[in-house]
Amino acid sequence: MKYQEIASEITKKKTTLCVGLDTDVLKLPLHLQGRPEGVLEFNKKIIDATHDICVAYKINTAFYECLGAKGWEIMEETLAYIPSGIFTIADAKRGDIGNTSTMYARAFFDQLNFDAITVSPYMGSDSIKPFLEFKNKFTIVLALTSNAGSADFEQQKIGASDLYELVLNTSKTWGTHENMMYVVGATKAEALLKIREIVPKHFLLIPGVGAQGGSLDDVLKFGSVPDVTGLLVNSSRQILYASSGEDFAVQARLEASKFIGSNLTQKTNYTS
Amino acid sequence: MKYQEIASEITKKKTTLCVGLDTDVLKLPLHLQGRPEGVLEFNKKIIDATHDICVAYKINTAFYECLGAKGWEIMEETLAYIPSGIFTIADAKRGDIGNTSTMYARAFFDQLNFDAITVSPYMGSDSIKPFLEFKNKFTIVLALTSNAGSADFEQQKIGASDLYELVLNTSKTWGTHENMMYVVGATKAEALLKIREIVPKHFLLIPGVGAQGGSLDDVLKFGSVPDVTGLLVNSSRQILYASSGEDFAVQARLEASKFIGSNLTQKTNYTS
Numbered sequence: 213m214k215y216q217e218i219a220s221e222i223t224k225k226k227t228t229l230c231v232g233l234d235t236d237v238l239k240l241p242l243h244l245q246g247r248p249e250g251v252l253e254f255n256k257k258i259i260d261a262t263h264d265i266c267v268a269y270k271i272n273t274a275f276y277e278c279l280g281a282k283g284w285e286i287m288e289e290t291l292a293y294i295p296s297g298i299f300t301i302a303d304a305k306r307g308d309i310g311n312t313s314t315m316y317a318r319a320f321f322d323q324l325n326f327d328a329i330t331v332s333p334y335m336g337s338d339s340i341k342p343f344l345e346f347k348n349k350f351t352i353v354l355a356l357t358s359n360a361g362s363a364d365f366e367q368q369k370i371g372a373s374d375l376y377e378l379v380l381n382t383s384k385t386w387g388t389h390e391n392m393m394y395v396v397g398a399t400k401a402e403a404l405l406k407i408r409e410i411v412p413k414h415f416l417l418i419p420g421v422g423a424q425g426g427s428l429d430d431v432l433k434f435g436s437v438p439d440v441t442g443l444l445v446n447s448s449r450q451i452l453y454a455s456s457g458e459d460f461a462v463q464a465r466l467e468a469s470k471f472i473g474s475n476l477t478q479k480t481n482y483t484s
Numbered sequence: 485m486k487y488q489e490i491a492s493e494i495t496k497k498k499t500t501l502c503v504g505l506d507t508d509v510l511k512l513p514l515h516l517q518g519r520p521e522g523v524l525e526f527n528k529k530i531i532d533a534t535h536d537i538c539v540a541y542k543i544n545t546a547f548y549e550c551l552g553a554k555g556w557e558i559m560e561e562t563l564a565y566i567p568s569g570i571f572t573i574a575d576a577k578r579g580d581i582g583n584t585s586t587m588y589a590r591a592f593f594d595q596l597n598f599d600a601i602t603v604s605p606y607m608g609s610d611s612i613k614p615f616l617e618f619k620n621k622f623t624i625v626l627a628l629t630s631n632a633g634s635a636d637f638e639q640q641k642i643g644a645s646d647l648y649e650l651v652l653n654t655s656k657t658w659g660t661h662e663n664m665m666y667v668v669g670a671t672k673a674e675a676l677l678k679i680r681e682i683v684p685k686h687f688l689l690i691p692g693v694g695a696q697g698g699s700l701d702d703v704l705k706f707g708s709v710p711d712v713t714g715l716l717v718n719s720s721r722q723i724l725y726a727s728s729g730e731d732f733a734v735q736a737r738l739e740a741s742k743f744i745g746s747n748l749t750q751k752t753n754y755t756s
Binding site for chain 2: 274360361363
């Protein structure tokens with residue numbers, strides 16, 4: 213999928229919502245519990261209930277890997293079930309020396325045909341560049357994450373900048389806004405202004421809205437790119453587990469619909 | 485497996501060798517090419533040929549994920565084939581927010597029963613601590629890697645220290661030498677002295693010997709822990725692809741045997 217196609221979907225659907233399929237086999241509604249196939253059935257119903265009011269799905273690989281080879285199959289089948297025109301992200305946080313990153317890129321871009329993958333920048337340029345060689349795919353680099361541990365290293369000063377700012381400034385030279393995005397935790401909305409000075413056009417993938425406590429209003433206010441919006445706002449648990457009963461899909465849709473807004477593609481002033 | 489058990493294996497076998505099963509389906513000997521099962525057959529013959537002269541196997545998950553669900557099965561079967569008493573590492577470079585890291589830990593420690601997993605420290609404490617909660621398992625944190633990209637962030641100064649030194653100093657407080665190890669690229673042997681001042685007892689997993697150009701002598705000279713050795717020296721390509729013919733296992737054993745030495749557990753002075 214291309215940059216402008218994602219922007220058009222956002223305009224059309226009036227939402228930046230990315231539904232996170234972090235489906236925990238232990239948290240399924242009672243009638244689906246007790247077998248890995250329940251995860252696939254659950255995912256399909258969530259996709260049925262939300263695909264017309266979201267622009268992306270993010271599949272968190274950890275929740276599938278913990279089910280073994282069967283889990284990997286369920287991930288493949290979930291991905292295949294997502295209608296075309298919706299952006300698909302492998303939330304995999306991969307990254308290794310060059311020849312290994314090439315293998316990860318093949319796994320997620322060729323073998324699985326995701327549109328994007330999240331990667332960790334710790335090992336530097338040659339751990340990320342192999343992902344950028346794939347056409348019409350996006351590499352989503354961790355910048356500032358939403359968890360408490362982001363203070364340990366990401367927010368440590370290197371010269372006058374935090375490490376995450378160095379990551380943005382350095383890595384943006386490896387690709388363009390047409391093949392790279394960044395992960396920015398929504399719980400750090402005040403940092404969005406600073407981040408938009410460094411990467412004014414890149415899409416930002418924003419986890420941490422909902423269960424992790426971030427504010428959607430702040431994200432839209434401080435993070436939007438004029439005309440494009442340039443944001444994918446992820447929500448996982450708030451949507452997936454809106455109800456633990458047989459009405460889970462109906463309730464998931466209700467939660468997802470809260471992300472629909474009329475002013476998403478307006479020009480925004482980057483002031484508070 | 486416990487710290488002292490690994491040390492005992494090193495003493496008994498007179499080697500610190502970890503064989504990296506980064507098995508590339510495209511680089512198999514001709515008679516095994518063309519089908520994913522060839523990877524399993526290849527791995528079994530490599531294990532048969534080396535298990536009495538190595539102390540660990542490191543399975544690089546990327547090379548299995550690029551084969552899809554079948555690849556994950558082959559990874560499971562390869563792991564199951566490794567004789568007990570040999571330390572097993574999932575070289576997976578995982579790490580995410582807490583609830584996701586817990587899922588990765590379950591995937592590799594419970595579902596797959598690896599002894600250890602490699603993790604990226606970028607996201608900080610709560611991305612790593614969930615792995616440390618598993619008994620008799622090791623979490624191997626990336627510190628200083630062997631690739632050129634390690635200059636981009638790992639070797640950037642935070643105050644008076646490089647980022648990788650901050651990672652060592654901070655993360656060593658989250659566990660002990662009995663449940664944590666560190667990845668240190670062998671191509672940075674001169675840094676080993678500095679690293680041993682920070683983590684005098686932790687095992688170091690050293691990739692980059694062989695194809696990546698590191699020196700085994702330097703690693704043993706500068707990185708050994710008295711009596712324990714405290715090193716796992718990984719070699720992948722040099723061993724796996726020692727021959728592209730039907731004699732690949734025989735040649736792999738010859739390469740592996742070059743890592744046997746008589747002085748590995750001697751006390752070493754940390755001077756050049």
